[in-house]
Amino acid sequence: xxxxxxxxxxxxxxxxxxxxxxxxxxxxxxxxxxxxxxxxxxxxxxxxxxxxxxxxxxxxxxxxxxxxxxxxxxxxxxxxxxxxxxxxxxxxxxxxxxxxxxxxxxxxxxxxxxxxxxxxxxxxxxxxxxxxxxxxxxxxxxxxxxxxxxxxxxxxxxxxxxxxxxxxxxxxxxxxxxxxxxxxxxxxxxxxx
Ligand SMILES: [Zn+2]
Numbered sequence: 001x002x003x004x005x006x007x008x009x010x011x012x013x014x015x016x017x018x019x020x021x022x023x024x025x026x027x028x029x030x031x032x033x034x035x036x037x038x039x040x041x042x043x044x045x046x047x048x049x050x051x052x053x054x055x056x057x058x059x060x061x062x063x064x065x066x067x068x069x070x071x072x073x074x075x076x077x078x079x080x081x082x083x084x085x086x087x088x089x090x091x092x093x094x095x096x097x098x099x100x101x102x103x104x105x106x107x108x109x110x111x112x113x114x115x116x117x118x119x120x121x122x123x124x125x126x127x128x129x130x131x132x133x134x135x136x137x138x139x140x141x142x143x144x145x146x147x148x149x150x151x152x153x154x155x156x157x158x159x160x161x162x163x164x165x166x167x168x169x170x171x172x173x174x175x176x177x178x179x180x181x182x183x184x185x186x187x188x189x190x191x192x193x
Contacts, residue, residue, distance in 0.1 A: 007046055011038040017053045018046075028055030058098075065091065066100065067134045071185075073149070074126055074140070076125045082106035084117050086127065086140060101137040104129065108141040109148075109181050120181035124153035128183045148183035 004071065008103040015038040017029060025031040028040040038044070040057035047054060049176070053157075058138045066072070069091035076138070078085045086102040120142070121127060128150050129140040142148045152161035159173030163182060171179050 005091070008046060009044045010042070011055060012041055013043055013182075017044060017055075023047075023051055023053035024113065026050075026052040028052035029053055030056050031088055033042070062098065062100065063134045065136055066131055069131060071139075072102070072131060072140065074129060074131050076104075076121045076123050076127060079117050079121065079123060082114075082117055084121050085137075086129065088138065102131075102140045104140045104142065105135045108132070110141070110145060111141060111192070118155075119179040120148060122153065122155050122178065122180075125149045125180070126151040126186050142181055142183070146183055146185040148181040150183050150185065152178070152180050153180075158180055 017023065017036045017038060018050050019038060020034045023036060023046060025036045028038065028042055030039045032107055038054055038055045040055055042055040042057040045054045045056055051117050051170065057066050062109055071092055072088050073090040074086040074088040076084050077087045082105060085102040086104055088100045088102045090096050104121065106115070106117045114120060114156070127142060131145055132139040132141050154171035154174060154176050155178060156176045157171060157174045159171045161169035161171050161178065164170045164177070167179055168177055169180050
């Protein structure tokens with residue numbers, strides 16, 4: 001029998017949910033030899049009226065949220081020749097999200113062709129990006145003035161970089177100058193300006 005505790009439980013694919021006599025298999029579930037199992041990672045929803053058990057997938061809900069976002073905030077976690085991995089942490093500047101992985105390809109930085117992704121972003125940078133489509137990992141673009149690096153970290157010493165012109169930043173600690181694709185978007189008023 002379904003107890004109150006079972007409703008809304010977090011389940012993994014293959015978790016037993018009920019017999020087919022108790023509840024029919026609904027969204028995010030499958031049945032095997034008269035038993036219903038979870039097909040996705042999510043929360044259980046036992047529909048008492050229709051006698052159907054569903055698993056509301058995290059990914060499905062989440063992809064909808066991400067797809068609807070006008071902008072996403074993420075941290076660059078790794079870079080190679082033409083691709084950067086992004087750890088997405090917020091949407092539309094205000095809503096914090098369950099971290100999700102995104103990718104930024106060098107063709108999605110600006111109109112002109114970029115030789116290396118490190119001319120635009122580096123590990124530890126915080127970027128403002130836009131989702132391109134609902135896929136896993138989420139493909140991102142930073143084309144457009146309001147998209148790009150919000151906070152840059154020095155690849156030499158990890159210090160905070162300050163903007164010196166549209167494409168360059170300088171480390172406030174060691175003086176290193178590096179390239180970035182900067183965003184003109186400001187979340188908070190800069191200290192002292
Ligand atoms: Zn530095």
